[in-house]
Amino acid sequence: xxxxxxxxxxxxxxxxxxxxxxxxxxxxxxxxxxxxxxxxxxxxxxxxxxxxxxxxxxxxxxxxxxxxxxxxxxxxxxxxxxxxxxxxxxxxxxxxxxxxxxxxxxxxxxxxxxxxxxxxxxxxxxxxxxxxxxxxxxxxxxxxxxxxxxxxxxxxxxxxxxxxxxxxxxxxxxxxxxxxxxxxxxxxxxxxxxxxxxxxxxxxxxxxxxxxxxxxxxxxxxxxxxxxxxxxxxxxxxxxxxxxxxxxxxxxxxxxxxxxxxxxxxxxxxx
Amino acid sequence: xxxxxxxxxxxxxxxxxxxxxxxxxxxxxxxxxxxxxxxxxxxxxxxxxxxxxxxxxxxxxxxxxxxxxxxxxxxxxxxxxxxxxxxxxxxxxxxxxxxxxxxxxxxxxxxxxxxxxxxxxxxxx
Numbered sequence: 001x002x003x004x005x006x007x008x009x010x011x012x013x014x015x016x017x018x019x020x021x022x023x024x025x026x027x028x029x030x031x032x033x034x035x036x037x038x039x040x041x042x043x044x045x046x047x048x049x050x051x052x053x054x055x056x057x058x059x060x061x062x063x064x065x066x067x068x069x070x071x072x073x074x075x076x077x078x079x080x081x082x083x084x085x086x087x088x089x090x091x092x093x094x095x096x097x098x099x100x101x102x103x104x105x106x107x108x109x110x111x112x113x114x115x116x117x118x119x120x121x122x123x124x125x126x127x128x129x130x131x132x133x134x135x136x137x138x139x140x141x142x143x144x145x146x147x148x149x150x151x152x153x154x155x156x157x158x159x160x161x162x163x164x165x166x167x168x169x170x171x172x173x174x175x176x177x178x179x180x181x182x183x184x185x186x187x188x189x190x191x192x193x194x195x196x197x198x199x200x201x202x203x204x205x206x207x208x209x210x211x212x213x214x215x216x217x218x219x220x221x222x223x224x225x226x227x228x229x230x231x232x233x234x235x236x237x238x239x240x241x242x243x244x245x246x247x248x249x250x251x252x253x254x255x256x257x258x259x260x261x262x263x264x265x266x267x268x269x270x271x
Numbered sequence: 272x273x274x275x276x277x278x279x280x281x282x283x284x285x286x287x288x289x290x291x292x293x294x295x296x297x298x299x300x301x302x303x304x305x306x307x308x309x310x311x312x313x314x315x316x317x318x319x320x321x322x323x324x325x326x327x328x329x330x331x332x333x334x335x336x337x338x339x340x341x342x343x344x345x346x347x348x349x350x351x352x353x354x355x356x357x358x359x360x361x362x363x364x365x366x367x368x369x370x371x372x373x374x375x376x377x378x379x380x381x382x383x384x385x386x387x388x389x390x391x392x393x394x395x396x
Contacts, residue, residue: 103382130285137379
């Protein structure tokens with residue numbers, strides 16, 4: 001390529017750059033004019049507003065009043081929201097309480113239902129044991145029945161230990177004897193006692209003033225840390241219902257024996 | 272309404288009644304009771320269940336044996352099983368879980384815990 005051609009090429013490039021610059025300058029001038037127009041318009045509006053102060057003041061006052069109204073409304077809504085949240089919280093707590101109460105009542109109902117589901121003494125004792133294991137959560141305990149002839153409370157059923165391991169208890173003596181004689185449940189906060197004359201709980205079983213027996217708890221299951229309100233309600237239920245269940249089963253057994261004796265006599269006389 | 276068939280294998284009528292009371296609160300729950308492991312095995316292999324609650328200490332066949340037999344059945348490998356027992360010791364829980372139980376409840380049972388576990392295993396919201 002010759003020097004001449006090179007010069008022409010460079011001249012063309014320069015011209016192209018110059019044209020782009022000219023175009024850019026023209027755009028800048030146009031934008032400048034547009035912005036100037038906008039500034040003039042804003043100034044005009046400002047002047048108009050400044051001249052109409054009464055109208056602005058009125059509008060401002062209206063807006064302030066409206067804002068105050070909205071503030072009051074907001075406070076009212078927030079207050080109602082707080083009240084609703086509180087009510088909701090109370091409902092949730094009440095729901096939990098009712099749910100717990102429902103569970104407790106179900107437990108008490110099942111215990112009562114099962115205790116009166118049979119007239120067989122051994123079945124009644126089995127049910128008492130089931131209730132004390134499954135509902136109270138005891139590991140070692142003994143059921144005593146009062147012997148009318150000797151006046152002793154005799155161990156008749158037990159869990160966690162063989163029946164002979166538990167001593168007979170004279171009425172009015174020791175924790176169990178005193179509990180049955182007085183009709184008061186003895187309950188401690190301890191979860192175990194190795195002394196089989198000192199249970200942690202003694203539930204007297206009585207029908208009116210008649211002693212029927214007792215349930216003595218010596219140790220709770222490992223996972224049972226302490227007695228709950230339901231446990232104490234169960235003690236009260238057992239004190240009444242287990243006593244009547246044992247009493248009814250004993251009466252039934254007696255009546256069965258007497259019936260058989262009478263039937264034997266009748267058979268003897270009529271044959 | 273979705274139904275949930277639940278089998279309770281428990282020798283104590285008191286416990287069975289308590290569990291029925293608790294589980295009846297689940298919508299669509301259909302509860303079947305078995306009084307020992309053998310009775311439970313018969314029922315679980317002759318019908319479809321979505322969940323089984325099994326006591327460990329039972330006459331005729333104990334709960335651990337029942338769980339191992341259930342897990343040997345082809346169609347029952349995934350059925351959720353909850354073990355119920357008086358034993359709180361970790362080794363008993365581990366033994367039951369190793370045999371294939373999914374959850375573990377210790378006595379005295381609480382209805383809300385039974386419900387929570389059943390809902391979780393049955394994937395009920």
